[in-house]
Amino acid sequence: MSLAGGPIDRIGLVVHPHRPLLGALAALEAWTQRHGAELVQVPIAGQDRVVAPPGDAATVDLVVALGGDGTTLAALHAAAPHAKPVLGIACGSLGALTATSADDVEGALDRMAAGDWHRRALPGVGVSVDGKVPYIAINDLVVVRRGANQVVIGVYVDGELYVRFAGDGVVIATPLGSSAYTMAAGGPILATGTEAIVITPVAAHGGSTPPLVVGVRSSVRIAVEGGHGGARIEFDGQIKDFEPHAIETSWREDYATLVRFDDAERTLAGLRRRRIITDSPRVLARDDREAAEGAVLSE
Incomplete structure (x- = not known):
């Protein structure tokens, strides 16, 4: 069920230890400045990369993970004891836990502020x-x-x-x-x-x-x-x-809460897109043969 919108006053950030994040981070900072929100970084064990002032996950409205599925997992563990939702942003290809890409950081936050999102209980x-x-x-x-x-x-x-x-x-x-x-x-x-x-x-x-x-x-x-x-x-x-x-x-x-949008890719579709699951060579060869025959007939 979609939740009502509300102000996002404080965002906790969890980042990938070394993946390039400049574009996504700049978009996140621009959104917080435009909306008068505070951006802090949630401490993660073994994480030395610092991009924002430290802050406790218990005090934020939303935890944002910049990186991939591993970063989002770390954010989920940090947020779970405080029942905070986690928005996973893929700085690379979309994974199983990331809700959007680095190109749409501001759009995703706008949707959350408007209540246009769902809680996915994990x-x-x-x-x-x-x-x-x-x-x-x-x-x-x-x-x-x-x-x-x-x-x-x-x-x-x-x-x-x-x-x-x-x-x-x-x-x-x-x-x-x-x-x-x-x-x-x-x-x-x-x-x-x-x-x-x-x-x-x-x-x-x-x-x-x-x-x-x-x-x-x-x-x-x-x-x-x-x-x-x-x-x-x-x-x-x-x-x-x-x-x-x-x-x-x-x-x-219901240990942790992941942010999900209505137009999100389904789990099995994501596995197929990333070729973690693939059709058998015989089926793919049949598809290629039928496509080639169809192209000849259409000429």
Whole structure:
């Protein structure tokens, strides 16, 4: 449902660490000056690039991410505890999380101020590692071997053993994240709106270990034996400095809020445009043949 418009008095900014941003940043600064809004930069761990005065995400009306999907993910994590919407602006090609391109920064902000946008609620997977307070993954959690040796992974669903395997690791993904590392590891893509997570072994050494789709109301436990080299864990691509042994998941509905416009590209269409999903060569060859035959007939 479209939300009513209102003034945007303070914008929090999250930027890509090194991608060219001058055009998008200039447009953003021009819009804030014209509308009397304040522009601050939301601190992100490991981010040294400074383009605006620092500001707390809790105090802004909107968080704007300049970069790509990775930058937008960082912005979503910063904004989520304060229920702030995130506008992803692609400084490059449009991705799964960016709502508009760097060429239309001012137009996108005008639409938001007018209420011409929608909230896209993104779920997350809460992951408790060795009994600690859960981390939240919007895309995926990855357990991967740290050294040259394999890790041994045990997957349990609602207390029942699914499989134990030796390999490079395992990916636990949300529907949003299923088209990233999960798909690359041979797992399925979950359509938008699917209430499930997918568990995908990475380079399993023998056995029968197909990816497993699990409903969000089920509990998943991952047992990790790191071997001599140990294992590491990543949340949405960010490496955490601890070694996991026991992992338990929980579903976090409506964890973060992404800005979406009515004319936004749908998820599957975006995957096709970026050629993450492509038709089979036989089908494409048939299309080329029929197009060539049609051109001959029209002459």
